[in-house]
Amino acid sequence: xxxxxxxxxxxxxxxxxxxxxxxxxxxxxxxxxxxxxxxxxxxxxxxxxxxxxxxxxxxxxxxxxxxxxxxxxxxxxxxxxxxxxxxxxxxxxxxxxxxxxxxxxxxxxxxxxxxxxxxxxxxxxxxxxx
Numbered sequence: 001x002x003x004x005x006x007x008x009x010x011x012x013x014x015x016x017x018x019x020x021x022x023x024x025x026x027x028x029x030x031x032x033x034x035x036x037x038x039x040x041x042x043x044x045x046x047x048x049x050x051x052x053x054x055x056x057x058x059x060x061x062x063x064x065x066x067x068x069x070x071x072x073x074x075x076x077x078x079x080x081x082x083x084x085x086x087x088x089x090x091x092x093x094x095x096x097x098x099x100x101x102x103x104x105x106x107x108x109x110x111x112x113x114x115x116x117x118x119x120x121x122x123x124x125x126x127x128x129x130x
Contacts, residue, residue, distance in 0.1 A: 019051065020050040020051055021050050021051070021053040021087070022050075023048060023050055023053070023055075023087055024087075024092060024102075024103045024115075025045055025048065025055060025087065025090065025092055025103075026045065026048060026126060026127070027045050027046070027047065027048050027127070028044065028045060028126075028127025028128075029044070029045045029092055029093075029124075029127065030042065030043070030044055030045075030092075030093045031043065031044075031045055031055075031057060031090040031091060031092055031093060032090065032091055032093055032100045033057070033060055033085070033089055033090055034089060034090065034091045034100060035089050036085070036089050037061075038060045038061055038085075041057075041059065041060050042093070043057040043058040043059045043060050044057070044058045045057055045058075045090075046058050046082065047084070048087075049084060052084070053086065053087050053088070054084035054085060054086055054087060055084060055085065055087050055090060056082050056083070056084050056085075057082060057085065057090060058082060059082065060082060060085065061082055061083045061084070061085045062080050062081070062082055062083070063080070063081065063082075063083045064078050064079070064080055065078070065079050065080075065081055066078055067079055092115075092117070092124065094117045094119050094120050094122065095117065095120075095122050095123075095124055095125070096117070096119075096120040096122045097119065097120060099119060101117040101118050101119040101120070102117075102118040102119075103115050103116070103117065103118065103124065104116040104117075104118050
């Protein structure tokens with residue numbers, strides 16, 4: 001009788017993709033697109049997807065969606081809405097000069113993380129969610 005041989009799983013033991021990416025921008029920030037088709041456009045961040053490492057910026061990457069009416073009294077047609085783009089393609093704007101800047105993190109006196117603009121050294125305020 002042959003001995004039982006268990007095969008190893010196909011899953012690699014290497015590093016996995018993180019569940020959530022650490023993003024340098026948050027909802028409500030004003031950003032500028034630094035690469036791609038929409039380079040140079042500025043807008044407010046409407047939505048952040050940390051798992052996909054993507055953001056939705058107001059007025060950037062507009063796509064047309066064909067919507068069918070779900071109910072008889074609803075209207076169908078073609079709607080334009082902003083689609084998500086990679087978070088690496090946008091850069092936060094400096095609050096002092098209005099130029100794109102990298103972001104540094106610093107712990108505040110009370111222990112909360114504060115974002116600092118690298119170009120000017122000014123703190124970047126978090127926009128309160130409504």
